[in-house]
Amino acid sequence: MVGLGKWLAASIALFTLSAAAAPPSGWRDLNHNGRLDLYEDKHVPIDQRVEDLLARMTLAEKAGLMLHGTLPTPGSSIGFAGQAYDQGATTRLMRDRHISSFITRLVVPPAQLAAQNNAIQKLAEAGRLGIPATISTDPRHHFQATLGASTTGGGFSLWPDMLGFAALNDPSVMRRFGDIARAEYRAVGIHMALSPQADLATEPRWARFSATFGSDPDTVSRLAGAYVEGFQQGTNGVTAQGVATVVKHWVGYGAQPEGFDGHNVYGRHATLTDASFADHIRAFDGALAARSAGVMPTYVIVQGPKVAGQPIEPVGGGFNTQLLSGLLRGDKGFAGLIVSDWSITRDCPQACVAPDAANPQTPASIGMPWGMEQTDKTTRFANGIEAGIDQFGGADDPAPILDAVATGQVSVQRIDESARRVLRLKFEQGLFDNPYVNEQAAARIVGNPEAQRQADAVQRASQVLLRNDRAALPVAPGQHIWLHGVDPVAARAAGFVVVEDPAQAQVALVRTATPFETLHPHHFFGSRQHEGRLDFRPEDKDVQAIAHAAAHVPTIVAIEMDRPAILTAIEPMARAVIVTFGASDAAVLDVVAGRATAQGRLPFSLPRSMADVEAQRPDLSDDGPPPAYPRGAGIVVGGDQ
Structure with missing residues (x-):
């Protein structure tokens, strides 16, 4: 308790400093030892900085890197309420559980959001090694708002939903949006976009349809690639001023029978054939070619197709070795970060399986461990890691990872693989050198008149x-x-x-x-x-x-x-x-x-x-009897049907 008290005191002292102030010129003494260590030296190649820092870390600290938690707000562990982060709860996640990646769901004016994110970086800087926080978000620039998937408000420029960009089918417009959104995110201290959604929308009743680029795999691939280019600033990986993208949901998510979504136990399956599965995979090609920093696997259990001649194991995408290590890492050569969708390691209790009016499902009973319902949490983490997961979304307890290592289900070398990927991304984005943002600049940049003028033009044209x-x-x-x-x-x-x-x-x-x-x-x-x-x-x-x-x-x-x-x-x-x-x-x-x-x-x-x-079949694009209007229909006044 004495150690915790000292650490909290140091954190609070740092937090009370002006969050808008830039760190001292020169190097930052992140581990507080008075020496310039390799990982603190911005002139040293990133690979060397990563290895130097990794060698200094305990197993518990490495396990913490594999958790992508939530920045809590007072009264809400999932961050949906209030005007500020819960500093005490966040401090415990950082100090005791060594977590340094978080989703933010805070909706406040830009300068206030920048100040809150700066305060998180001050807390991170007070840690033993000073590892900066990576702060992510679900989409914030669109009209659609679904709790747990997207949000609106906070002063960001307001653009059409992804289907609007698909209606225009212009990669240059998509890249321009990505670059504007990138600047707005970085201005408030957000480094990672949990998007785009490259799912091929083949089932018209599907609840996630509007966040896709539609039903044509080539259009989806082209626009998802342009999205990544805009956010990450090119096709060579994310830059120091870029926002890392996490393209989702690998793969087959859009083929949900009856359109029931994989967040729910009644929507945990997607049914495809080998041929249709190839189209759903092809939709991701553009984002992967643009070197999206991350990929998020689907929740659902894919049924029907074979991988390398073998039936797909009946487990959710985050536990599926064939989909992650086989198709994604192997066939597609993806070398970036694989981030699970949220809560795949949590239990699905009775209020999750069969809620009713007297016992409705609340955030406390959300869990999507599809295909792994009967296993314990350690086994779920172990299977996810062995399948290829680097970070577990919505998880904030490293104990099952440490237990998996202690029981021989996961090796330390495998933990190191994921830790390297997480650290590399932080170095690539310049967070070790300066994670802070200018709060006054955030107020000028986010939702500025020129950005909104361009957004308005796309609202009209789309x-x-x-x-x-x-x-x-x-x-x-x-x-x-x-x-x-x-x-x-x-x-x-x-x-x-x-x-x-x-x-x-x-x-x-x-x-x-x-x-x-x-x-x-x-x-x-x-x-x-x-x-x-x-x-x-x-x-x-x-x-x-x-x-x-x-x-x-x-x-x-x-x-x-x-x-x-x-x-x-x-x-x-x-x-x-x-x-x-x-x-x-x-x-x-x-x-x-x-x-x-x-x-x-x-x-x-x-x-x-x-x-x-x-x-129609849920896995085929625009399947079924002749439509009232085919894909591509539309009149341009003065033009052709």
Whole structure:
């Protein structure tokens, strides 16, 4: 306890220093011994620095490198609440468990986030070896927000979701976004993007569809590669100013039967054939060619295809030697960091398997150990490490790793392999030399007007015009417009006269979204994900609004598509149909008024009915009966269908 007290006192003293201040010029005495050691010398080659530091580390410290924890906030161990990190809880994770990689879920203004991340680096600097923290995040730049997968807010520039970039299918736009997002992340002290999602979206009901680049493997590969290039600053690995990408989820995740997601016990399988599996693998080629710093394996148990002539072991991707050491490290030659998806080593108790209203699944009962449910945690860690995992996402206890070494399930040499990869990335990103950021600069850089101007342009261009009967678009400003699902303030700013009754209007604009159901309301993720049907039905309030408007005036329908929507019920009532993938009301109104041109093409096909959806195979792109609209459909005003 005396030792802990001294360490805490030193940490608190460091924390009270100005977080914005740059470290002293010259070398940083990270291990506090008064000498310039090899790993502290920025002029020494990285390989030598890594080996020098590795030789100084205890086994427990190396095991800590293999954990990718969560920066907690007061009252939330998973960091979803509050305005600051829990300094005491974070100190214990760093000092007692030697963790130096963390996801942040804090949503505060940029300068405040920079200050909080600087404070984490001060705590890290007070450690025995001064190993800096790597801070990661789920996507923060898009309209979609799903607890545990993405977030919004905090002042970052606001861009379309990935499907919007797929609709444009322009790698240069993708790289430009990546570079802007990179600058914003590094400005606040974030070093790793737990993205992009290179999953091939073959099942239209799948809850993770909107974060993909659609259903064409070549498009996914091309854009995921451009994403990596933008964030990491090129194709030669991450630079000292770059953000490390972790491309996910290797591999087959998008082929989930009925679209049920692998975060949930009822979605733990994906079924493919050898041929379709090859397409799902091919979707990752661009990101791997661009040398993504990391890869995240899928949660799901892949069923059906063979690897090297052998059936795939029925375990989740994070435990699967064939997928990781065989396909990824062997066939693809991947030499970077393999980071497991979150909570694969945790138990899935009754509230995870079969929650109900009286006992719903909470964060405390989240676990995804698919295929390893009956084993203990030490065995799960050992199997994951032997399969190829370098870091375990969402894990914060090194004891099972140490136990696996003590019992002979994992060798010290294997631990060293992963430790080298983790340390190398920290050195490549310059964190040992200066992990601090300028808080005032963060306020200027994040969400700056030029970045948002470019984001706004992509919001407008990425829209897809599916129908424009009798030249319904553009609509001249000054006309009387009836709105549903649109902010009247935005419409007035666009030059329209907003009326309360469609009978008094000259045109109507209705914004809606792909229908969904909440089929698993007591599961933590199932209650938050869009599952089930894709078809509009007469009883839907938005359909009733469209019918109400169409009885009086030409009606424009703009549909936010996080999954492919079935338009059969609403098309006869719509004079024009616009598809969006993350766009503000102002962006939609500019397309309506002709101030901007929708340039997108559908990055997936749209089925005609739920019967057609149910008739298709979940592992094949745009499978099934002829669609209502094929992939690639879209009208550019003044152009061709």
